[in-house]
Structures are given as structure tokens and as C-alpha cells.
Amino acid sequence: MRLQPVPAFNDNYIWLLVDHAGEGSAPEGASRALIVDPGDAAPVLDVLRDGPAPHGILLTHHHDDHIGGVAELLRHWPQLPVIAPHDARIATATRRVADGERIDIGPWHFDIIEIPGHTSSHIAFHGRTLEGMGLLFCGDTLFSLGCGRLFEGTPTQMLDSLRRLSALPVGTMVCCGHEYTVANAAFALTVDPANAALRERAAQAMTARDAGLPTLPVTLASERDCNPFLRIDTPAVLAALEHHLQRALVDDVDAFAELRRWKDGFSG
Numbered sequence: 281m282r283l284q285p286v287p288a289f290n291d292n293y294i295w296l297l298v299d300h301a302g303e304g305s306a307p308e309g310a311s312r313a314l315i316v317d318p319g320d321a322a323p324v325l326d327v328l329r330d331g332p333a334p335h336g337i338l339l340t341h342h343h344d345d346h347i348g349g350v351a352e353l354l355r356h357w358p359q360l361p362v363i364a365p366h367d368a369r370i371a372t373a374t375r376r377v378a379d380g381e382r383i384d385i386g387p388w389h390f391d392i393i394e395i396p397g398h399t400s401s402h403i404a405f406h407g408r409t410l411e412g413m414g415l416l417f418c419g420d421t422l423f424s425l426g427c428g429r430l431f432e433g434t435p436t437q438m439l440d441s442l443r444r445l446s447a448l449p450v451g452t453m454v455c456c457g458h459e460y461t462v463a464n465a466a467f468a469l470t471v472d473p474a475n476a477a478l479r480e481r482a483a484q485a486m487t488a489r490d491a492g493l494p495t496l497p498v499t500l501a502s503e504r505d506c507n508p509f510l511r512i513d514t515p516a517v518l519a520a521l522e523h524h525l526q527r528a529l530v531d532d533v534d535a536f537a538e539l540r541r542w543k544d545g546f547s548g
């Protein structure tokens with residue numbers, strides 16, 4: 281098995297999940313790939329040249345930097361299933377999926393989780409590798425040490441979406457749509473500077489980026505320990521928010537909305 285973030289544009293990741301010959305139920309000599317959020321076809325074609333045959337495409341949301349390469353990939357593999365949310369803005373979809381559905385694609389199975397907030401129809405795919413490792417493809421909703429901007433949803437929706445993701449098994453490998461970890465770490469450390477796990481994660485992310493390596497995937501356990509957007513009910517994050525706002529918070533939605541607003545205006 282190979283789980284590979286393929287860099288695209290400035291900071292996007294297109295995720296490839298590949299299983300090789302002799303693994304799981306793959307027939308001898310074959311290897312197969314799943315492509316998640318191909319905003320650009322070229323880097324995918326580069327990786328798949330002489331390599332595994334794609335079995336399908338998963339799309340988390342309609343933004344062009346996540347779906348822009350689909351048409352070109354379909355010119356190479358016209359039969360490829362394209363699994364997407366119910367959203368007419370994704371014209372290349374061959375199958376639309378909704379919350380609670382389970383899809384079978386190649387040797388893999390994924391549960392669909394609707395997570396509105398970044399966009400109104402954003403979904404996540406939660407499944408396992410053939411070896412049993414939990415996987416979450418969550419697009420632009422949960423980032424390492426951060427979360428997506430609210431373009432179409434409300435803070436209530438986004439908080440609910442993040443809580444659904446946060447409740448998945450802690451060993452789940454989180455596969456986000458962008459390499460934002462180091463920039464997110466600067467804000468997270470401003471909010472939660474005494475968090476030892478966060479400081480360790482931030483240092484590890486900077487070392488990885490200095491070496492030209494991705495900071496992803498990351499375990500959900502790490503995000504639950506370090507990501508302030510998953511920790512709005514902890515005393516440290518609440519105290520930092522109230523100090524920043526110079527007022528008492530009303531409830532969780534107020535806390536989440538204010539944390540998101542603080543980050544929107546945060547520069548280094």
C-alpha cells in the first residue's frame with residue numbers, strides 16, 4: 281500500500297491510494313490507484329505513467345483546485361467512476377453520494393460524511409487501507425492545526441462538521457487538501473502556547489517542510505491534541521479567546537466563530 285500526497289499548484293495535495301500486486305485481493309501483477317481531488321491532471325499522469333491503473337476518482341467539494349483535472353483524466357480513462365457530492369457545480373460526476381452511504385470502489389470501501397461549512401455540499405470519505413489503517417479524505421474542512429474558511433456555511437455547520445470528524449477513531453490518518461501546517465502552527469501557538477504536543481507537532485512540521493517533505497497525513501489523535509479548532513472547549517483555548525476578545529464567550533458556536541474570525545485576521 282502506498283498513500284501519497286501529490287503536490288499540485290502552490291500548496292494543494294492530490295491524494296493517491298495505491299495497492300500493489302500480491303497485497304490484499306489484488307491479482308498478481310496488478311496494482312490499482314484511487315485518486316482524490318485531482319485539481320490538475322498533469323501531476324497525476326506523471327505519477328501514474330507506467331504505474332498503477334486508476335480505479336476511480338473521489339471528489340470532496342466543487343472548488344476548481346480540487347476538480348479541475350477530472351475532465352483530462354477522463355480523456356485517458358473514460359470508464360473511471362467519479363464519486364462526488366450532490367452538487368450541479370461538479371459536472372463530471374458519474375455518481376452522487378450523500379451522508380451515511382457506503383461506496384465500494386476497487387478493493388476499497390468508504391463511508392460518506394456530509395461536512396458543510398467550507399462549502400455547502402462538502403463531503404468526506406472515511407475508509408480503510410487493505411491493511412486496515414483508517415483513512416479520512418476531508419478536502420478543505422479539517423487541516424492539520426487548522427480548518428477551512430467558511431465560504432458557504434455557518435459557524436454552527438462547520439463546528440458540527442469538525443466534531444463529526446473529530447469523533448472518528450483516533451488512529452485515522454487525516455489526508456487534507458492543502459499543505460498549510462506550518463502557517464497554521466503559527467496561529468495555533470499564539471492561541472495555545474503552553475500545549476507541549478502542539479509545540480512538538482509544529483517543530484516536526486517545520487523540519488519536514490525544510491526537508492521538502494509533506495507534513496501529511498497526520499493522525500486524528502495528533503489533531504485532537506494540537507488543533508485549536510478541535511479544542512475550543514479546553515480551558516487554555518477558551519481563556520486565550522476571552523483574553524483576545526476582552527469579553528466572556530456565550531457558547532461553543534460563539535467560541536468557534538470567534539476563533540475562526542481571529543485566524544482570518546491573523547498574519548504571522
Ligand SMILES: [Zn+2]
Pocket residue numbers: 341343398420
Ligand atoms: Zn476548497
